[in-house]
Amino acid sequence: MSDTTPASTYARTERTTPTRYRDRATWEREAIHxxxxxxxxxHLGFIADGAPVVLPTIYARVGDRLYVHGSTGSRPMRGAGAASGLAVCVTVTLVDGLVLTKSAFNHSVNFRSVVAHGTAYQVTDPEELAVALDALVDHAVPGRSGDVRRANAKELAATAVVRLELDEVSAKTRADGADDDDADLDLPYWAGVVPVTTVHGTPEPHGSTTVPLPAYLTDLHGGR
Known part of the structure; x- marks a missing residue:
């Protein structure tokens, strides 16, 4: 492996090592991506005025970087604009199933999650900002960034993006069935897993739309 080839796993750190169910954790780059x-x-977590704040927002991954979208006037964007950057924790969670057991205590959720720690910096280079904004659009709908009007100067002035390097990151998953205690197995209650999926519905055109449905939306509706 050459020096420029990324390792197949991210380095484990104290912050990215779970204290419970460590067997569910992975540092594999492919799984995290x-x-x-x-x-x-x-969800973007940070400290503001001595108190924790967690904000939901959109993001995109480009290689080993996360780009997180925001407004130029928002607290995290102002903090990330400082020379020292902003210490953050970014989390992403996908719910795959509701796990129902015969006891209330053992109910659970099947999930896939990622937690990333690090210092976020505001993107100021125009070329990198263009890459980040295109990635944010394409993350939601692949291929969309080439089929829209690009942001003008006024819109760019109101938009901010922060960059977080994926250096300290791990994933954790649960993909198991109902885990009942032996003493509860004969109880007369239903147990099992209710799958949870995200489904894209049929695109609904705006009244001003006269062009045919783009192929990338047909692909999206067919199943991401």
Whole structure:
């Protein structure tokens, strides 16, 4: 492996090692990227005025970087604009099933999640910002960034993006069935898993739309 070839796993750190169910954790780069590429919303955590704040927002991955979208006037964007950047924790979660057991205590959720720690910096380079904004659009609908009007100067002035390097990151998953205690197996209650999926509905055109449905939307509706 050459020095420029990324390792297949991210380095384990104290912050990315779970204290419970460590067997569900992975630092595999491919697994982490797959989860990040499948979700739409992340939660951005940081400290503001001495108190924790967690905000939902959209994001996109480009290689080993996360780009997180925001407004130029928002607290995290102002903090990330400082020379020292902003210490953050970014989380992404996908729910795959509701796990119902015969006892209330053992109910659970099948999930895939990613937690990333690090210092976020506001993207100021125009070329990198263009890449980040295209990635944000394409993350939601692949191929869309080439089929829209690009942001003008006024819109760019109101938009901010922060960059987080995926250096300290891990994933955790649960993909198991109902885990009942032996003493509960004969109880007269239903147990099992209710699958949860995200489904794209049929695109609904706006009244001003006169062009045919783009192929990338047909593909999206067919199943991401």
């Amino acid at each position: 797959a989860i990040l590429d499948s979700a739409y919303v992340c």
